[in-house]
Amino acid sequence: MDLELSEDQALLAATTRRFLDAESPTTAVRALEHDPRGFDPTVWRKGAELGWTSLLVAEADGGGSVSGRGVCDLALVAEEFGRSVAPGPLLPVNVVAEAISRSAGERLRAEVLPGLLDGTAIAAWAGPMPVTADVDGDRTVLTGRIPIVEAAAQADHVLVTFVDRDGTTGQALLPTTTDGMTITPLGGLDLVRRFASIDLDGVAVAPDQRVGDDASADDAIERQVQVAAVLQCAEVAGAIDQVFTMTVEYLGDRYSMGRPLASYQALKHRLAEHKLTVETCHAITTAAARAVADRTDEAADLASVAQTWLGTHATELVQDCIQLHGGIGVTWEHDLHLYLRRVTVDRATHGTPEDHADRIADLLLGAAS
Amino acid sequence: MSTDDLEPVEDFRERARVWLAANMPPNIDAYFDRTDERRTVEDQLQRRLWDGGFAGICFPADYGGLGLTPAHQVAFNGEVVPYDMPYSLNVPTLGILAATLVDFGSHEQKARHLPAILRGEERWVQFLSEPSGGSDLAGVRTRADRDGDVFILNGSKIWSSGAYAAQFSMCLARTNWDVPKHRGLTMFLLPIHHPGVTVEQIRQVDGSMEFCQEFFDDVEIPVENVIGEVDDGWTVATRLLVHERMAVGGGSQYTSGRSVGHGGGGGDDNDLIDLLRARGLAGDTDARRLLAESHARRLVARHLVERVTGGLRSGALPAPAGSLMKLFTATNQARRVEIALTLAGPEAVVWPADAEGATEIAAGIGRATLGRQGIALGGGSNEIQRNIISERVLGLPREAAADRDVPYKDVRHGSR
Ligand SMILES: Cc1cc2nc3c(=O)[nH]c(=O)nc-3n(C[C@H](O)[C@H](O)[C@H](O)COP(=O)(O)OP(=O)(O)OC[C@H]3O[C@@H](n4cnc5c(N)ncnc54)[C@H](O)[C@@H]3O)c2cc1C
Numbered sequence: 070m071d072l073e074l075s076e077d078q079a080l081l082a083a084t085t086r087r088f089l090d091a092e093s094p095t096t097a098v099r100a101l102e103h104d105p106r107g108f109d110p111t112v113w114r115k116g117a118e119l120g121w122t123s124l125l126v127a128e129a130d131g132g133g134s135v136s137g138r139g140v141c142d143l144a145l146v147a148e149e150f151g152r153s154v155a156p157g158p159l160l161p162v163n164v165v166a167e168a169i170s171r172s173a174g175e176r177l178r179a180e181v182l183p184g185l186l187d188g189t190a191i192a193a194w195a196g197p198m199p200v201t202a203d204v205d206g207d208r209t210v211l212t213g214r215i216p217i218v219e220a221a222a223q224a225d226h227v228l229v230t231f232v233d234r235d236g237t238t239g240q241a242l243l244p245t246t247t248d249g250m251t252i253t254p255l256g257g258l259d260l261v262r263r264f265a266s267i268d269l270d271g272v273a274v275a276p277d278q279r280v281g282d283d284a285s286a287d288d289a290i291e292r293q294v295q296v297a298a299v300l301q302c303a304e305v306a307g308a309i310d311q312v313f314t315m316t317v318e319y320l321g322d323r324y325s326m327g328r329p330l331a332s333y334q335a336l337k338h339r340l341a342e343h344k345l346t347v348e349t350c351h352a353i354t355t356a357a358a359r360a361v362a363d364r365t366d367e368a369a370d371l372a373s374v375a376q377t378w379l380g381t382h383a384t385e386l387v388q389d390c391i392q393l394h395g396g397i398g399v400t401w402e403h404d405l406h407l408y409l410r411r412v413t414v415d416r417a418t419h420g421t422p423e424d425h426a427d428r429i430a431d432l433l434l435g436a437a438s
Numbered sequence: 439m440s441t442d443d444l445e446p447v448e449d450f451r452e453r454a455r456v457w458l459a460a461n462m463p464p465n466i467d468a469y470f471d472r473t474d475e476r477r478t479v480e481d482q483l484q485r486r487l488w489d490g491g492f493a494g495i496c497f498p499a500d501y502g503g504l505g506l507t508p509a510h511q512v513a514f515n516g517e518v519v520p521y522d523m524p525y526s527l528n529v530p531t532l533g534i535l536a537a538t539l540v541d542f543g544s545h546e547q548k549a550r551h552l553p554a555i556l557r558g559e560e561r562w563v564q565f566l567s568e569p570s571g572g573s574d575l576a577g578v579r580t581r582a583d584r585d586g587d588v589f590i591l592n593g594s595k596i597w598s599s600g601a602y603a604a605q606f607s608m609c610l611a612r613t614n615w616d617v618p619k620h621r622g623l624t625m626f627l628l629p630i631h632h633p634g635v636t637v638e639q640i641r642q643v644d645g646s647m648e649f650c651q652e653f654f655d656d657v658e659i660p661v662e663n664v665i666g667e668v669d670d671g672w673t674v675a676t677r678l679l680v681h682e683r684m685a686v687g688g689g690s691q692y693t694s695g696r697s698v699g700h701g702g703g704g705g706d707d708n709d710l711i712d713l714l715r716a717r718g719l720a721g722d723t724d725a726r727r728l729l730a731e732s733h734a735r736r737l738v739a740r741h742l743v744e745r746v747t748g749g750l751r752s753g754a755l756p757a758p759a760g761s762l763m764k765l766f767t768a769t770n771q772a773r774r775v776e777i778a779l780t781l782a783g784p785e786a787v788v789w790p791a792d793a794e795g796a797t798e799i800a801a802g803i804g805r806a807t808l809g810r811q812g813i814a815l816g817g818g819s820n821e822i823q824r825n826i827i828s829e830r831v832l833g834l835p836r837e838a839a840a841d842r843d844v845p846y847k848d849v850r851h852g853s854r
Pocket residue numbers: 563564565566567568570571572573574596597598599811812813815816817818819820821822825
């Protein structure tokens with residue numbers, strides 16, 4: 070967590086934590102394993118009342134941040150999600166809500182935003198990879214496949230990126246019931262986070278379904294990628310912080326050869342390294358959140374640096390914490406695997422560490438060299 | 439003076455920007471230059487900062503400093519990047535020893551030395567480690583025996599960087615052998631060019647002669663030169679080490695501009711980019727990812743320092759958390775040096791006599807690997823930092839110690 074929170078931010082984090090502890094303990098997470106939705110809509114709606122869906126949305130549209138830096142505020146919520154491996158489409162709903170609030174037309178704002186804000190509607194974000202658009206005058210028709218989309222099968226709307234034959238990108242918000250759109254649920258490691266593939270076969274896009282225009286699309290998509298990276302990193306930071314805390318406690322309580330495991334230097338040194346990893350993860354995530362919130366020149370760089378850093382180090386940390394737990398660590402009964410599932414999934418969705426390393430190299434060297 | 443009366447940070451920054459542009463020469467990347475000529479240049483640069491009113495930003499105004507806040511120092515650090523600066527004064531003189539003197543020096547000690555340090559007239563070093571061991575700092579065996587108004591010092595210190603070119607030291611010695619190790623130590627302000635002190639230089643792997651060993655033969659130290667209290671040297675040493683971790687980690691409020699922690703040795707982004715281009719690897723996926731990792735590590739280090747120094751100041755983190763920065767600086771640098779070595783290829787180990795450009799960068803990287811572990815040892819080894827983090831940040835059980843609560847004279851020693 071950011072060590073320099075305002076009072077309101079600290080309150081948001083504390084309220085979210087208390088709420089998740091009460092409404093979404095890991096027993097509740099486990100109970101949702103076979104639930105097709107993967108989250109409890111009542112809990113989600115109550116969370117929306119706490120601000121989970123409105124922090125990136127303009128006040129004029131019914132949203133509002135608590136600190137003036139909505140991305141930092143939302144990162145606090147995401148961190149609490151990680152801490153309790155909470156279910157719920159936090160990342161896609163917020164990315165899409167911000168996109169609508171920033172650049173959709175009147176109709177989408179009026180018809181879609183209120184539902185996202187109060188938690189009665191869900192939006193999926195199909196990410197930056199475009200499907201193909203055939204443009205004929207006012208008529209735009211989309212064809213293509215988006216292989217992995219979070220919450221697509223649970224969503225009412227999906228924000229899709231497309232590119233036409235001239236290389237012009239754009240985005241559209243489509244109902245998931247649109248003709249020609251096939252959504253196929255996928256299996257995956259996380260017990261409650263659902264993914265699906267989306268196939269578009271001649272899906273017609275009306276002008277009032279467009280989000281943003283040709284001129285602004287690339288910037289808008291880049292912004293979405295950055296916000297997604299920050300939210301994902303914040304979630305991972307919360308998750309490893311919790312796993313680390315559990316491990317320190319466990320090693321203090323468990324004895325071997327007449328003394329606590331936590332008194333063996335070999336293990337103490339590993340915990341010291343893990344503490345360092347937890348701190349570097351918080352540090353770079355905070356820096357990225359601030360830069361993305363403030364839209365500084367470093368935002369793209371820091372967002373990807375954070376993603377490569379956490380993506381590379383978080384899973385290793387959790388795996389070693391499992392090792393330090395001994396046999397109990399690889400049981401279904403222990404909660405450690407819930408965290409391992411979450412950080413392993415986070416490592417590879419919305420860009421792998423390698424993808425983000427490539428983005429960094431492009432920034433440093435230029436894409437074409 | 440309350441902080442409200444101080445010059446606003448942004449005004450200070452603006453004033454510094456204008457002054458630096460008019461007064462300081464451009465940066466010539468001389469971070470690792472340890473020649474006598476360079477040292478003289480840096481002493482003069484420090485004098486220039488002093489004359490311009492920009493020396494000792496966070497040092498007390500009563501002793502020649504500006505009495506400003508860490509935020510002023512951070513602002514200043516942001517402005518000095520394009521200019522040549524007295525880097526080698528940052529560590530250990532300003533960031534470690536002058537900082538400790540602020541905390542524990544007597545009025546006379548501070549009045550005499552702090553302004554002189556800030557004018558660029560005194561270099562200080564630390565006499566802590568001994569031939570018998572550095573990690574067990576509280577186990578030092580150099581002895582100081584009281585004789586009226588003086589202490590008589592006998593023994594030897596080692597690995598003191600730059601002692602031959604310095605004027606003063608802080609020397610930790612044992613003044614009481616009848617109590618357990620931490621309670622019988624005293625910190626002394628010891629002039630280096632002083633009767634009975636012999637300094638010998640030691641050649642380091644990279645060929646440099648920075649390291650020194652000192653021999654003390656009946657060296658007389660006046661009682662006024664005790665820093666802190668007699669037999670309470672451990673308190674001073676602990677504080678000194680906190681400053682050291684801050685300074686080496688790159689988070690000291692007493693240093694201006696770059697010091698050890700800021701990426702040195704791992705190759706700058708620009709060096710690595712030049713290398714990649716020269717070696718035709720700018721389009722190579724593996725090479726690009728290594729470059730990205732090196733860059734990412736630099737940013738992570740920077741933001742870790744920001745987080746930890748902020749946390750130490752606000753009290754969100756306990757003082758020993760400074761070890762997080764020290765440990766990360768060392769392990770991060772090791773990895774960055776290895777990345778640079780990979781990217782540099784064979785020219786890092788064998789180079790043409792007239793190496794220049796990318797070839798010279800590669801050779802520099804090769805040489806940097808030789809001293810790679812230095813930063814993992816100096817200022818307390820990685821293992822000692824891990825002890826500190828686990829015991830004093832995480833609160834895990836202390837290591838069993840055979841010398842705890844034992845009068846020091848009865849403690850066993852090894853043969854090396
Ligand atoms: C570049 C550089 C600059 C230096 N500058 C100075 C200076 O200016 N002044 C000064 O006084 N000293 C200085 N030193 C010395 C430095 O502080 C010591 O080298 C360091 O503390 C280690 O002590 P040692 O060399 O005696 O190794 P030892 O203490 O003998 O340690 C040997 C190995 O054992 C490990 N070890 C030791 N004890 C433990 C333990 N309890 N638990 C786990 N592992 C342990 C160490 O980590 C190390 O890997 C410098 C060293 C370097 C490399």
